[in-house]
Amino acid sequence: MKIIDCRNMACPAPVISVKKALEEHGELQVLLDNGAPRENVGRFARNRGFQVSEEQIETGAWALSITSDVNITTSCTSRDLNSGRVLLITSNCLGEGPEELGRLLMKNFIHTLLETRDQPTSILFLNSGIFLTTDGSDVLEALEKLKGMGVEILSCGLCLDFFGCKEKLRVGGTTNMLSTAENLLSAAQVIKL
Template identity: 45%
Template sequence: METTVDARGLACPQPVINTKKALEALKDGGEVVTIVDNEVARDNVVKLARSLDCAVEVEQRGTDYYIHIRKEGVPATQLSLHPGQVILITADSLGRGSQELGELLMRNFLQTLAEGEVIPRRLLFINSGVKLCCEGSPALASLLSLEQRGVEILSCGTCLDYYQLKEKLCVGSITNMYTIMEHLLAAEKVITL
């Protein structure tokens, strides 16, 4: 059985939400085909499908992407088997007071984290925190090191758009508020900076 989700023209995170609902309603072995009209929506739907251990194939037709998702006996309600620790970074500086000092503290925090033995499962960046993942950020080396060690780094697409930084993202990938919320709720522990 095939279900089609036409998510063309829908704003983030609606394509992910509609796809997840269709997958939850589908019987094992069925297929959902989600149609989107931009790369960010394509990538977010693919990430959702993979996080649910579904088979995924992407087909481009003109400017549209047809994402074929096959459920293979995995419950569609589980986001991750090992959510672990998550750090939510809400700004490009740490603490209140001097902006210059706050930027130095954030850079030092990320460098210390990258060199530490205990690392989080995910780093989620929202608001001005997304600037840390972009071209020119003094924290890039630390973030790249964390990513190489297996830390998933996700930046809010709406925030990147707001700061006009989407094309300057250098580490991690773009996500949406729905996925951020799912990761926060599924985490064993969340630290907010």
């Protein structure tokens, strides 16, 4: 089994390295830092039908064994094309104008999603949008309910790191730019707020 060392790599380099290695080798052992890199690589592999086992090898470092007899060329995308509606939220405010009004509008929008007939497949939070999924957000309960209804809630790992909020994430999971790009490109409809 091929071993690749992805420790100390910035997002999305670990996922891209694993993607390329899986295309060549089919099975891998990946050395990773704890946190977002481990979560992102594990999710990437699982979404493509691979088995993933994790073992902590030292403080803050993990080895992920990725195995499968699935043909990588037939399982290369995590979602089918036209997989649904994706909301891309890049701010904790909705619209232009006074920040206080923008925060209120965003809060009302997210709460209103619970009452709509058609739910998004995923909601992606980037830039200051990640503040909606972290400690102190007014919409955590609504997002948790959406998650319970089957809506995928994902926050940018790099953004969480940038704002020092990685440990403050309260709803959903983390994502990286490769997964974000795949989500957006495979969606039947993308709505940016």
